[in-house]
Amino acid sequence: MIDANMNGWEAGVRKVVPYTPGEQPKNKNIIKLNTNENPYGPSNEALKALEGMDMDEARRYPDPTASELVKALADYYSVDENQVFVGVGSDDVLGMCFMTFFNQTNERGERLPILFPDITYSFYPVWADMLGIPYETKALKDDFTIDAADYNGPNGGIVIPNPNAPTAIYMAKAFVEDIVKNNPSSIVIIDEAYIDFAPQGSSVIDLIDKYDNLIVVRTYSKSRSMAGLRIGYAISNPKIIKFINDVKYSYNSYTMNAPSIKLGAAVVKDEEYFRETISKIVKTREEFAEKIKGLGFTVLPSSANFVFASPPEGYTAEELFEECKKRGIYVRYFKQPRINNFLRITIGKEQDMRTVYEFFKDFLTR
Amino acid sequence: MIDANMNGWEAGVRKVVPYTPGEQPKNKNIIKLNTNENPYGPSNEALKALEGMDMDEARRYPDPTASELVKALADYYSVDENQVFVGVGSDDVLGMCFMTFFNQTNERGERLPILFPDITYSFYPVWADMLGIPYETKALKDDFTIDAADYNGPNGGIVIPNPNAPTAIYMAKAFVEDIVKNNPSSIVIIDEAYIDFAPQGSSVIDLIDKYDNLIVVRTYSKSRSMAGLRIGYAISNPKIIKFINDVKYSYNSYTMNAPSIKLGAAVVKDEEYFRETISKIVKTREEFAEKIKGLGFTVLPSSANFVFASPPEGYTAEELFEECKKRGIYVRYFKQPRINNFLRITIGKEQDMRTVYEFFKDFLTR
Numbered sequence: 001m002i003d004a005n006m007n008g009w010e011a012g013v014r015k016v017v018p019y020t021p022g023e024q025p026k027n028k029n030i031i032k033l034n035t036n037e038n039p040y041g042p043s044n045e046a047l048k049a050l051e052g053m054d055m056d057e058a059r060r061y062p063d064p065t066a067s068e069l070v071k072a073l074a075d076y077y078s079v080d081e082n083q084v085f086v087g088v089g090s091d092d093v094l095g096m097c098f099m100t101f102f103n104q105t106n107e108r109g110e111r112l113p114i115l116f117p118d119i120t121y122s123f124y125p126v127w128a129d130m131l132g133i134p135y136e137t138k139a140l141k142d143d144f145t146i147d148a149a150d151y152n153g154p155n156g157g158i159v160i161p162n163p164n165a166p167t168a169i170y171m172a173k174a175f176v177e178d179i180v181k182n183n184p185s186s187i188v189i190i191d192e193a194y195i196d197f198a199p200q201g202s203s204v205i206d207l208i209d210k211y212d213n214l215i216v217v218r219t220y221s222k223s224r225s226m227a228g229l230r231i232g233y234a235i236s237n238p239k240i241i242k243f244i245n246d247v248k249y250s251y252n253s254y255t256m257n258a259p260s261i262k263l264g265a266a267v268v269k270d271e272e273y274f275r276e277t278i279s280k281i282v283k284t285r286e287e288f289a290e291k292i293k294g295l296g297f298t299v300l301p302s303s304a305n306f307v308f309a310s311p312p313e314g315y316t317a318e319e320l321f322e323e324c325k326k327r328g329i330y331v332r333y334f335k336q337p338r339i340n341n342f343l344r345i346t347i348g349k350e351q352d353m354r355t356v357y358e359f360f361k362d363f364l365t366r
Numbered sequence: 367m368i369d370a371n372m373n374g375w376e377a378g379v380r381k382v383v384p385y386t387p388g389e390q391p392k393n394k395n396i397i398k399l400n401t402n403e404n405p406y407g408p409s410n411e412a413l414k415a416l417e418g419m420d421m422d423e424a425r426r427y428p429d430p431t432a433s434e435l436v437k438a439l440a441d442y443y444s445v446d447e448n449q450v451f452v453g454v455g456s457d458d459v460l461g462m463c464f465m466t467f468f469n470q471t472n473e474r475g476e477r478l479p480i481l482f483p484d485i486t487y488s489f490y491p492v493w494a495d496m497l498g499i500p501y502e503t504k505a506l507k508d509d510f511t512i513d514a515a516d517y518n519g520p521n522g523g524i525v526i527p528n529p530n531a532p533t534a535i536y537m538a539k540a541f542v543e544d545i546v547k548n549n550p551s552s553i554v555i556i557d558e559a560y561i562d563f564a565p566q567g568s569s570v571i572d573l574i575d576k577y578d579n580l581i582v583v584r585t586y587s588k589s590r591s592m593a594g595l596r597i598g599y600a601i602s603n604p605k606i607i608k609f610i611n612d613v614k615y616s617y618n619s620y621t622m623n624a625p626s627i628k629l630g631a632a633v634v635k636d637e638e639y640f641r642e643t644i645s646k647i648v649k650t651r652e653e654f655a656e657k658i659k660g661l662g663f664t665v666l667p668s669s670a671n672f673v674f675a676s677p678p679e680g681y682t683a684e685e686l687f688e689e690c691k692k693r694g695i696y697v698r699y700f701k702q703p704r705i706n707n708f709l710r711i712t713i714g715k716e717q718d719m720r721t722v723y724e725f726f727k728d729f730l731t732r
Contacts, residue, residue: 011470012467013469016613032426050424057594058593059408060594061390089620100379101375102378103380104378185375186375228428230428246381247380251458251493252457255454257595257623258595259623
């Protein structure tokens with residue numbers, strides 16, 4: 001990480017290979033299905049909260065505890081306020097958790113590797129590298145599901161997204177619980193960024209009082225349609241939340257700005273709109289998956305707001321990715337082993353997905 | 367930092383003593399002079415920008431490069447866009463700089479300590495502890511000024527605020543330049559959070575092209591009246607900015623949310639209002655300092671939006687702090703060696719400072 005062969009101040013620079021986020025093109029006419037944003041806007045409560053903001057809130061420091069937002073989330077999940085940590089998107093929350101908990105050593109003082117799947121959110125290895133945390137990836141099975149047996153050995157912590165990304169595949173709650181139960185000496189982070197698009201009752205939030213080593217991480221960027229406000233949170237027991245908050249207060253006391261606290265607290269009150277948009281996305285997802293299967297695509301079973309799909313024989317995901325881009329359709333392509341013939345396609349509005357389908361159909365039957 | 371005597375996952379927890387920010391009381395009737403906020407609201411451009419926001423900006427991920435904000439700052443300071451780094455307040459910017467640059471070792475592979483004054487922004491040692499960076503503090507002289515000779519030895523980096531906090535004392539530009547020049551193998555961070563309240567021409571921003579080891583850090587929380595939006599920035603050469611950005615993208619790709627980008631870019635366009643509010647604060651500061659000197663206070667020469675003042679003999683800063691609080695006047699008191707008989711008093715509106723003065727007068731002549 002640190003290059004000792006350099007002279008002067010450059011020798012002390014932490015050199016890293018940064019994460020590459022999906023493109024954020026400035027042209028608004030494209031069909032943007034590359035960063036798993038929600039095609040529907042946030043609840044009207046967000047707009048009302050924005051309109052209700054006064055400039056005195058801009059002038060003053062925000063509440064460092066973000067208590068208005070924390071309270072709204074605690075009420076929503078029926079937990080105590082000291083069981084909620086909020087951050088600048090779930091990336092900040094996950095980064096803080098890595099920094100706080102992944103410093104385990106064995107009896108010889110050697111750092112223990114943390115574990116996560118070989119195919120998963122590509123930020124996990126980036127945080128590990130940046131923070132000097134050793135890690136081991138565990139290969140998904142051939143059907144892209146997780147093998148629970150892989151997570152039974154000694155480790156310095158475990159991170160698993162449920163549903164996993166970019167596969168979109170979901171694990172049953174009992175399966176997740178087994179991993180948590182089998183690792184009482186490790187912090188287990190379940191990254192539920194996409195769980196609201198999975199069958200209801202899939203979340204392990206209700207297990208946080210049963211196991212003292214479980215952290216559930218969530219985001220406003222997908223199901224809550226508020227990627228632009230940068231809000232993520234963790235739900236866990238008070239002890240764990242205090243440890244994360246201590247590290248957070250040692251880095252930046254005021255991470256959540258006034259608009260994020262205010263809009264974040266406002267939208268959780270609108271359950272009806274939340275359920276309605278999720279239902280629409282799930283319905284569109286199922287229809288789209290069926291239709292492209294009809295064109296010969298392989299589509300992994302999705303419990304998220306995107307599908308992971310491989311084109312029929314004779315075509316490559318990479319060429320399709322490039323062709324889509326030419327037509328103003330942005331999807332995500334990962335040029336990496338095992339998944340380099342898949343596209344990750346965010347579920348947009350019905351009309352967007354019809355356009356994508358029509359394009360695929362035209363292209364495959366030229 | 368890591369406690370190896372614990373069992374289970376707790377052994378791997380990064381245990382820290384977090385920074386304690388000034389209180390953010392929820393009662394709006396108090397006179398809040400404890401966190402160096404600007405008493406005047408932000409430019410009207412902020413409100414216009416907020417009103418111009420649409421919910422599609424809340425829905426989408428923000429631009430990870432925050433280019434609208436970066437461009438506005440680059441234009442304002444006549445530097446290139448690749449010479450500007452933006453973060454979630456200057457705390458985030460400083461934390462990222464500590465993480466990126468303060469990893470220097472000597473020829474035996476031992477970490478070199480970073481240097482900063484013994485009396486200074488209390489977050490510096492907190493970041494160092496959190497990140498495992500060794501540090502040495504250099505005692506301010508008896509008159510609370512910095513001794514430049516202290517910053518000539520081998521070191522792993524230097525951080526100096528100008529004006530310093532909580533002393534409010536400002537160093538001449540040539541003095542700062544000497545420190546930068548004498549340490550070509552170290553990154554020197556000049557934390558100019560309060561520089562806009564110092565005489566014009568005091569900033570070292572114009573030296574960034576002359577020295578390759580200089581980083582100037584600024585904030586929107588004081589002179590720009592936007593503490594609630596959490597915006598800070600660093601100005602340096604493109605190489606340094608790229609190193610910081612690489613680490614930032616390895617931690618959180620999208621740190622600046624849509625409102626902070628938009629409002630931050632908007633307010634720098636209103637130079638007139640900016641100059642006007644600064645003039646008012648400087649005028650009020652000078653008047654207030656003179657008046658409390660008349661009551662027997664010792665007041666350090668201030669080039670910031672606060673004064674650092676010690677009560678006349680027979681009174682302690684601590685009792686004055688408590689008495690102020692009882693009357694709804696919040697100021698800041700640091701119970702630490704050398705400065706435990708001083709109060710840091712933010713400069714509010716003229717009326718606020720009159721109230722504080724009257725209270726001091728009453729209290730001292732009971």
